[in-house]
Amino acid sequence: MTEVRNFIRGEWISKREGREIEVRNPADQDELLAKGILASAREAEAAIAAASEALPGWARMPAPKRGEIVERAADLLRAEQDEVARLLTREEGKTLADAKGEIYRAYNVLNYTAGQSRRMGGTTIPSELPKNFAYTMRQPLGVVALITPWNFPVCIPAWKIAPALAAGNTVIFKPSSTTPLTAAALVEIFERSGVPPGVLNLLVGGSSDIGDLLTRDKRVRGISFTGSSENGTQIYTTCAARGAKSQCEMGGKNPVVVLEDADVALAADGIVSGAFGSTGQRCTATSRAIVEESVADELINQMVTRVSKWKLGNGLDPGVQMGPLVSAQQRQTVEEYIEIGK
Incomplete structure (x- = not known):
């Protein structure tokens, strides 16, 4: 050791x-x-x-x-x-x-x-x-x-x-x-x-x-x-x-703004990558999406479709796209933010 x-x-x-x-x-x-x-x-x-x-x-x-x-x-x-x-x-x-x-x-x-x-x-x-x-x-x-x-x-x-x-x-x-x-x-x-x-x-x-x-x-x-x-x-x-x-x-709270004339597929790709890449553990991670109501449902559905296909697990395993949070303390912090957002 x-x-x-x-x-x-x-x-x-x-x-x-x-x-x-x-x-x-x-x-x-x-x-x-x-x-x-x-x-x-x-x-x-x-x-x-x-x-x-x-x-x-x-x-x-x-x-x-x-x-x-x-x-x-x-x-x-x-x-x-x-x-x-x-x-x-x-x-x-x-x-x-x-x-x-x-x-x-x-x-x-x-x-x-x-x-x-x-x-x-x-x-x-x-x-x-x-x-x-x-x-x-x-x-x-x-x-x-x-x-x-x-x-x-x-x-x-x-x-x-x-x-x-x-x-x-x-x-x-x-x-x-x-x-x-x-x-x-x-x-x-x-x-x-x-x-x-x-x-x-x-x-x-x-x-x-x-x-x-x-x-x-x-x-x-x-x-x-x-x-x-x-x-x-x-x-x-x-x-x-x-x-x-x-x-x-x-640190910061980094927003993505999506207007109604946006390429929704491109926006979904960018938000998913920005929010969940590196398990979201980046100071530049996308933490807010400000979306016009007329395209919100479509955007959310496309994001859910993309994220649901991701493989989570040990970062050394082939095909894994998201590794674990760095520590139990960090996991607790993320869970607290999830509760705040409910």
């Missing part, structure tokens, strides 16, 4: 005391994938120190050289797509096809970012003074903390980690403790790609244990967060109070 570990200063760290977590396959709760101890403030402090010490050397490395490391990570991720996809499905529950699609998108993000490392130029500016040359150049922000959710445990971290590294920042990556194995697999790929010790650190822990510390510590100059509106608002407020940069991607 795999152990949930943290990655600090280029070393995989095991903990022996603290709050224990178990990682189980959401499609088969009897399958225990991993166990471990969540990171605490002590590990968070060690990660911040490691990232701070690694920053000068990493920032001095030419941007194209940093991009080469990101490109190697992209190539490794694509070469190991099948292995990582199976791990993602076993840990998060989405279908294997969805998992492979997510990993391919992450590969594209890494590949694009590697190329951008050669385009981070500044600007030249005409000066009002004679014999003066005015220009700007881009400098790394510093130590940044990246806080990511469980629903896209490869792609979202990839599109946060890769730009941060290419720009010369050092990173503390805090994934959801629901999907620590996929996070570790991505960090291992960056490790094998040549990221120096301390440049990329992984903390698997709760928001109350380490999330608050990362947002409040003055050495952390930026936070990129994807998650709930409640947590994102708190992070934004905390960062603003100390003048740190923050980037918060939060």
Whole structure:
């Protein structure tokens, strides 16, 4: 059985005391994938120190050289797509096809970012003074903390980690403790790609244990967060109070508007895909349909016809179109929303 570990200063760290977590396959709760101890403030402090010490050397490395490391990570991720996809499905529950699609998108993000490392130029500016040359150049922000959710445990971290590294920042990556194995697999790929010790650190822990510390510590100059509106608002407020940069991607209630002259079949396809793809566990999932009454019955009937043909089950099984919800807690949340909607 795999152990949930943290990655600090280029070393995989095991903990022996603290709050224990178990990682189980959401499609088969009897399958225990991993166990471990969540990171605490002590590990968070060690990660911040490691990232701070690694920053000068990493920032001095030419941007194209940093991009080469990101490109190697992209190539490794694509070469190991099948292995990582199976791990993602076993840990998060989405279908294997969805998992492979997510990993391919992450590969594209890494590949694009590697190329951008050669385009981070500044600007030249005409000066009002004679014999003066005015220009700007881009400098790394510093130590940044990246806080990511469980629903896209490869792609979202990839599109946060890769730009941060290419720009010369050092990173503390805090994934959801629901999907620590996929996070570790991505960090291992960056490790094998040549990221120096301390440049990329992984903390698997709760928001109350380490999330608050990362947002409040003055050495952390930026936070990129994807998650709930409640947590994102708190992070934004905390960062603003100390003048740190923050980037918060939060949830929403995404509507589809269907007018009476719409292609109803096309609308039904779009709504079903948007609402039920990834088991509906996306911040961009269709959560509302605003439909003109004259086409409502036809639209609903077409949606019911499509959904009734879907096969539900283990995401690793061929032909399955919808995997399980990620956890019992998430199932309870969905059931509560169903009751609200009745």
